[in-house]
Amino acid sequence: MNNRKFYTALLILGIILVSFNLRPAITSVGPVIGLIREDLSLANWSAGLLTTLPLVAFAVTSPVTPRISARFTNEIVLVAGTFLIFAGVVVRLIPNTTVLFAGTLLAGIGIAVCNVLLPGIVKEKFPDRVALMTGVYVTTMGVFASVASGVSIPVATGLGWGWTNALAIWAIPAFLAMVLWTYLIVKERNTPRNGEYFELEQTNVWKSPLAWKIASFMGLQSFLFYVTVAWLPEILNAGGVSIATAGWMTSAALFIGLPASFIVPVIAEKFNDQRKMVLILGTFSLAGYFILWIGNSFALLMVSIICIGIALSGNFALALAFLGMRTKSARQAAALSGMAQAFGYTLAAAGPMLIGLLYDLSSSWTLPVLTLLLVSAGVILFGMEAGRNRYVEES
Numbered sequence: 001m002n003n004r005k006f007y008t009a010l011l012i013l014g015i016i017l018v019s020f021n022l023r024p025a026i027t028s029v030g031p032v033i034g035l036i037r038e039d040l041s042l043a044n045w046s047a048g049l050l051t052t053l054p055l056v057a058f059a060v061t062s063p064v065t066p067r068i069s070a071r072f073t074n075e076i077v078l079v080a081g082t083f084l085i086f087a088g089v090v091v092r093l094i095p096n097t098t099v100l101f102a103g104t105l106l107a108g109i110g111i112a113v114c115n116v117l118l119p120g121i122v123k124e125k126f127p128d129r130v131a132l133m134t135g136v137y138v139t140t141m142g143v144f145a146s147v148a149s150g151v152s153i154p155v156a157t158g159l160g161w162g163w164t165n166a167l168a169i170w171a172i173p174a175f176l177a178m179v180l181w182t183y184l185i186v187k188e189r190n191t192p193r194n195g196e197y198f199e200l201e202q203t204n205v206w207k208s209p210l211a212w213k214i215a216s217f218m219g220l221q222s223f224l225f226y227v228t229v230a231w232l233p234e235i236l237n238a239g240g241v242s243i244a245t246a247g248w249m250t251s252a253a254l255f256i257g258l259p260a261s262f263i264v265p266v267i268a269e270k271f272n273d274q275r276k277m278v279l280i281l282g283t284f285s286l287a288g289y290f291i292l293w294i295g296n297s298f299a300l301l302m303v304s305i306i307c308i309g310i311a312l313s314g315n316f317a318l319a320l321a322f323l324g325m326r327t328k329s330a331r332q333a334a335a336l337s338g339m340a341q342a343f344g345y346t347l348a349a350a351g352p353m354l355i356g357l358l359y360d361l362s363s364s365w366t367l368p369v370l371t372l373l374l375v376s377a378g379v380i381l382f383g384m385e386a387g388r389n390r391y392v393e394e395s
Helices: 003-020 030-040 044-061 065-072 074-091 097-125 130-158 162-168 171-187 209-238 243-256 258-268 275-294 298-325 330-362 366-386
Strands: none
Touching: 003 097, 003 130, 003 171, 030 044, 030 097, 030 130, 030 162, 044 097, 044 330, 065 074, 065 097, 065 330, 074 097, 074 162, 074 171, 097 130, 097 298, 097 330, 130 162, 130 243, 130 258, 130 298, 209 243, 209 298, 209 330, 209 366, 243 258, 243 298, 258 275, 258 298, 275 298, 275 366, 298 330, 298 366, 330 366
């Protein structure tokens, strides 16, 4: 293997390693939150902050990250992000409430940095394979999100390691990503960078109509994802499914969607216009939540789960693919990523609370599910605009 191929292989491995770290620090907490609450005597509302804090960190950190990376380069800031994840996860070894929240916030900031920079790095390093590489890292992200959730209890109670060690094991992939990207920075230190990276930004994405449409598409699909993860078990339980089975069905929705995470960006790359894909995924979303609303049998509910799983994973992957496909430079992709994810995670953080409030006000899941149908229609509306063959620099 020549040096160029070796370097490319390391880049691919580096992107995959970073994607390992974009969810486990969050999804590993949920299954052991009862152990944490009992051990540290936390109230339910404060325990809930452990899953809300990272989303707040995402919303606050995302718009700032592109400016920092423009000064120090994507790679250097990416290493800093992986270090923050590593440090945040490690300090949670200390069974102290303040340290636990501080570590969670630190890890959330690190994840936000990596979330924002990966689309720009993919655009810069693999300009002709943006969608393919997006599919690779989004699918990897989904797999490890599920794995982290699944192994937390077996590690904490089955192996007797406790919740601190169950959370701390996810420092390992963060450390590996940090080391590999540090090596890549040193290796290419004397290699001239693509000149376009240093060009002054010609378009302020915050003033671009197309950028706002992409951000709205990202935001509304994020709203659906986090609301579904938070409330789907309760909705299914209210429909007569046992809470244990409802939890399994929610996990199944995430696993069912994994193929879509990879396939959707790959197909999207083959066309200049992605509006048909938006319509197909939107149809799955509308069908899934409509059947969830009217479903009165386990078979119908499983059809709903399949449709929802495909729509959630497919739309998330397509939203990330748009960040590279609708920009002409790595820097612009990073700027659009920061804007779209800031807006997206703000909606995501508010979504579960809004749906919970609607349920409290109506004492029924009818209004919340109808709201999800309305949001699904919004995803289609903004997706149709985002799917047109244009660039944010031209809008």
